[in-house]
Amino acid sequence: MxxxxxxxxxxxxxxxxxxxxxxxxxxxxxxxxxxxxxxxxxxxxxxxxxxxxxxxxxxxxxxxxxxxxxxxxxCDRSDADTAELYVRVRAPDGHLPKLRCECASVEVAPAHADERAILDLPAGAEVRRIRQTYFIGDTPLSWVRSTVPLDLFPLPIDEAKEYCALPQLAKRCGVILGKGEERLRFAAADAEAAERLKCTPGEMLATYERRVNTIDGRVAEWKRGFEKLPEGYYYSVPLGVDTQSLD
Amino acid sequence: MxxxxxxxxxxxxxxxxxxxxxxxxxxxxxxxxxxxxxxxxxxxxxxxxxxxxxxxxxxxxxxxxxxxxxxxxxCDRSDADTAELYVRVRAPDGHLPKLRCECASVEVAPAHADERAILDLPAGAEVRRIRQTYFIGDTPLSWVRSTVPLDLFPLPIDEAKEYCALPQLAKRCGVILGKGEERLRFAAADAEAAERLKCTPGEMLATYERRVNTIDGRVAEWKRGFEKLPEGYYYSVPLGVDTQSLD
DNA sequence: AAGTGGTCTAGACCACGAG
DNA sequence: TCGTGGTCTAGACCACTTC
Structure with missing residues (x-):
C-alpha cells in the first residue's frame, strides 16, 4: 500500500x-x-x-x-573501540597506546585555497587550525597540524584546545565520523618537527597526511605531520575485506 | 514449513x-x-x-x-580492483603501481615451529617458502620472504615460481582470500636487504610483516620483508568503517 | 513466562537495462 | 516488452536473555 x-x-x-x-x-x-x-x-x-x-x-x-x-x-563513538579505527599506531602488545596531547596553538581563520579544496569548502568558509604534539608517556610520538571546518566543530577556542582526539571532538559536536584515508611515507624531519620530537633535523621519520569524512560524506579533518615510532611500535594496516562484521 | x-x-x-x-x-x-x-x-x-x-x-x-x-x-578475484585490497603501496597519482616480481628461491619443507604457530598448522605440515624481489620498472621496491601452507597451494615448484602475487596464486589454486593485516614500521636494512634493494646496509627502510587469511578463516600467507618507497610513493591506509559498500 | 533480536517465508510492486 | 535486481510488506517461528 x-x-x-x-x-x-x-x-x-x-x-x-x-x-x-x-x-x-x-x-x-x-x-x-x-x-x-x-x-x-x-x-x-x-x-x-x-x-x-x-x-x-x-x-x-x-x-x-x-x-x-x-x-x-x-555505541559510544568516543571509546577505545572507535578510536582504534582512526589511529593505526599499535604498541608492541598489539593494543592502541594511551596517547596524551599537548596543544601548541589554535587559530580560527578563513580557509586557504588548499584547505578549501581538500575540505571541500565554499569561498569564505572558516576553519580552525591546531598544532599539537602527541606523547606516549613522556616520549613525543608525533607533531601534527590539523585543519577542520569551523561550521562542523563550532567551539570557542578555549574549549577546542581540550579536544585533541577527533572521535572525542566529533562526539562533543554531534558529528558522526565515517571513512578516512591516511597516506603514510618516510621523510626527513624538518627543523620544527625535529625540535618537537627531540630528534636531529634530517633524521628519517614517518610522515602522514590524513583525511577523515563524516558519515554523510563531508570532509571533517585534514591532518598532517611527522611521527617517530618508539621501538617495537608499528602501524596496523588492514588488508582485504572484513566479512566478519557483515553477519 | x-x-x-x-x-x-x-x-x-x-x-x-x-x-x-x-x-x-x-x-x-x-x-x-x-x-x-x-x-x-x-x-x-x-x-x-x-x-x-x-x-x-x-x-x-x-x-x-x-x-x-x-x-x-x-568478480574476477585476480584483477586490479582485488589486488588493490592486498597491496597498500600507491604511486604519486594514487594508483596501484604496476609491479614486476623476480623469484630468488623456492623451497618446500616441513614447517618450522614459528611457521606452524603463525599459519596455524599441525605438526608435520609442509610449507612453501619463497624469496622474491618486487620492482617498479627497473627500480627494486621490496625484498620479501613469503611462507604459505602447501596444502592450500599445492603447485609444483616450477609453476609456483610463476605466481608472485597472492591474488593470482589464490585464483589458480581455488582459494578465496579474506581479511589480512600488515604491520608496518621502520628499521635499518640488513646486509641482504641492502644488496637486493641497492642501498647501504643500515639505511632506514620500511619493513612489514603481513598475514592474509582465506575467506573461511585459515591463514593463507605469512610474508615479511623490507621496502624502499620511491619518491612520492606512499602507503594508503584505510581509516574508520567503509559504509559505502553496505547499501 | 515475557520480551528481545534472528531466521525464513511468500508474496507485491518499482526501477533499470536490453532488445 | 520482458527479465533483472531493489524495495517493502506482513507475517510465522526460533533462539536467547532476563525475571
Missing part, C-alpha cells in the same frame, strides 16, 4: 538518517537501549523488515550493537 | 558457502552471470529473501556484483 517513494530515497535510508540524527543530537547516548524493532516500525509507520534493514546497516557502521534477547544499544 | 535448521548453520550461510564453492572450484569464472534470485531459490529450495541475503553478503565481500536490470556477475 503506502509506497510514497516520491521522496526519492528508499525508506530504510530515510529511517537510518533519522535514527543517526537522534544519536548525533545526543537524544540517544552511548549505552542507551533504543526501542525494539516492532516499536520502531509502529512509530515510523514501516514494516519490521524495513526497520531491520536500517538497523543492520547501523550495526555494520558501528553505530549500534544488537544483542539477541536483550535489545539494541547505541 | 521446512525449517530444518538442524544442520545448525543458518540457511543463508549454507547457501553462500555452496555458492563460494562453485566460484572457488572454477565452475563460475570472473565475469560469468549466475542464475537469478528466483532461479537460485528454486534450485536450492529456499525463499528469495534467503537467497538475497546470501547474495548481498557476497557482494559486500566483493565476490559478486549485482546490477539492477542486468543480473548478478562473478
Amino acid at each position: 503506502r509506497t510514497r517513494l516520491l521522496a526519492s530515497k528508499p525508506l530504510y535510508i530515510q529511517l537510518r538518517e533519522k535514527l543517526i540524527d537522534r544519536i548525533a543530537s545526543g537524544e540517544w547516548k552511548g549505552g542507551d537501549a533504543i526501542p525494539n524493532e516492532i516499536e520502531l516500525a509502529r512509530i515510523y509507520g514501516l514494516s519490521s523488515g524495513t526497520v531491520r534493514k536500517a538497523l543492520n546497516w547501523m550495526e555494520a557502521a558501528k553505530l549500534l550493537v544488537r544483542q539477541q534477547g536483550r535489545g539494541t544499544f547505541v | 521446512r525449517t530444518r535448521l538442524l544442520a545448525s548453520k543458518p540457511l543463508y550461510i549454507q547457501l553462500r558457502e555452496k555458492l563460494i564453492d562453485r566460484i572457488a572450484s572454477g565452475e563460475w569464472k570472473g565475469g560469468d552471470a549466475i542464475p537469478n534470485e528466483i532461479e537460485l531459490a528454486r534450485i536450492y529450495g529456499l525463499s528469495s529473501g534467503t537467497v538475497r541475503k546470501a547474495l548481498n553478503w557476497m557482494e559486500a565481500a566483493k565476490l559478486l556484483v549485482r546490477q539492477q536490470g542486468r543480473g548478478t556477475f562473478v
Whole structure:
C-alpha cells in the first residue's frame, strides 16, 4: 500500500538518517537501549523488515550493537573501540597506546585555497587550525597540524584546545565520523618537527597526511605531520575485506 | 514449513558457502552471470529473501556484483580492483603501481615451529617458502620472504615460481582470500636487504610483516620483508568503517 | 513466562537495462 | 516488452536473555 517513494530515497535510508540524527543530537547516548524493532516500525509507520534493514546497516557502521534477547544499544563513538579505527599506531602488545596531547596553538581563520579544496569548502568558509604534539608517556610520538571546518566543530577556542582526539571532538559536536584515508611515507624531519620530537633535523621519520569524512560524506579533518615510532611500535594496516562484521 | 535448521548453520550461510564453492572450484569464472534470485531459490529450495541475503553478503565481500536490470556477475578475484585490497603501496597519482616480481628461491619443507604457530598448522605440515624481489620498472621496491601452507597451494615448484602475487596464486589454486593485516614500521636494512634493494646496509627502510587469511578463516600467507618507497610513493591506509559498500 | 533480536517465508510492486 | 535486481510488506517461528 503506502509506497510514497516520491521522496526519492528508499525508506530504510530515510529511517537510518533519522535514527543517526537522534544519536548525533545526543537524544540517544552511548549505552542507551533504543526501542525494539516492532516499536520502531509502529512509530515510523514501516514494516519490521524495513526497520531491520536500517538497523543492520547501523550495526555494520558501528553505530549500534544488537544483542539477541536483550535489545539494541547505541555505541559510544568516543571509546577505545572507535578510536582504534582512526589511529593505526599499535604498541608492541598489539593494543592502541594511551596517547596524551599537548596543544601548541589554535587559530580560527578563513580557509586557504588548499584547505578549501581538500575540505571541500565554499569561498569564505572558516576553519580552525591546531598544532599539537602527541606523547606516549613522556616520549613525543608525533607533531601534527590539523585543519577542520569551523561550521562542523563550532567551539570557542578555549574549549577546542581540550579536544585533541577527533572521535572525542566529533562526539562533543554531534558529528558522526565515517571513512578516512591516511597516506603514510618516510621523510626527513624538518627543523620544527625535529625540535618537537627531540630528534636531529634530517633524521628519517614517518610522515602522514590524513583525511577523515563524516558519515554523510563531508570532509571533517585534514591532518598532517611527522611521527617517530618508539621501538617495537608499528602501524596496523588492514588488508582485504572484513566479512566478519557483515553477519 | 521446512525449517530444518538442524544442520545448525543458518540457511543463508549454507547457501553462500555452496555458492563460494562453485566460484572457488572454477565452475563460475570472473565475469560469468549466475542464475537469478528466483532461479537460485528454486534450485536450492529456499525463499528469495534467503537467497538475497546470501547474495548481498557476497557482494559486500566483493565476490559478486549485482546490477539492477542486468543480473548478478562473478568478480574476477585476480584483477586490479582485488589486488588493490592486498597491496597498500600507491604511486604519486594514487594508483596501484604496476609491479614486476623476480623469484630468488623456492623451497618446500616441513614447517618450522614459528611457521606452524603463525599459519596455524599441525605438526608435520609442509610449507612453501619463497624469496622474491618486487620492482617498479627497473627500480627494486621490496625484498620479501613469503611462507604459505602447501596444502592450500599445492603447485609444483616450477609453476609456483610463476605466481608472485597472492591474488593470482589464490585464483589458480581455488582459494578465496579474506581479511589480512600488515604491520608496518621502520628499521635499518640488513646486509641482504641492502644488496637486493641497492642501498647501504643500515639505511632506514620500511619493513612489514603481513598475514592474509582465506575467506573461511585459515591463514593463507605469512610474508615479511623490507621496502624502499620511491619518491612520492606512499602507503594508503584505510581509516574508520567503509559504509559505502553496505547499501 | 515475557520480551528481545534472528531466521525464513511468500508474496507485491518499482526501477533499470536490453532488445 | 520482458527479465533483472531493489524495495517493502506482513507475517510465522526460533533462539536467547532476563525475571
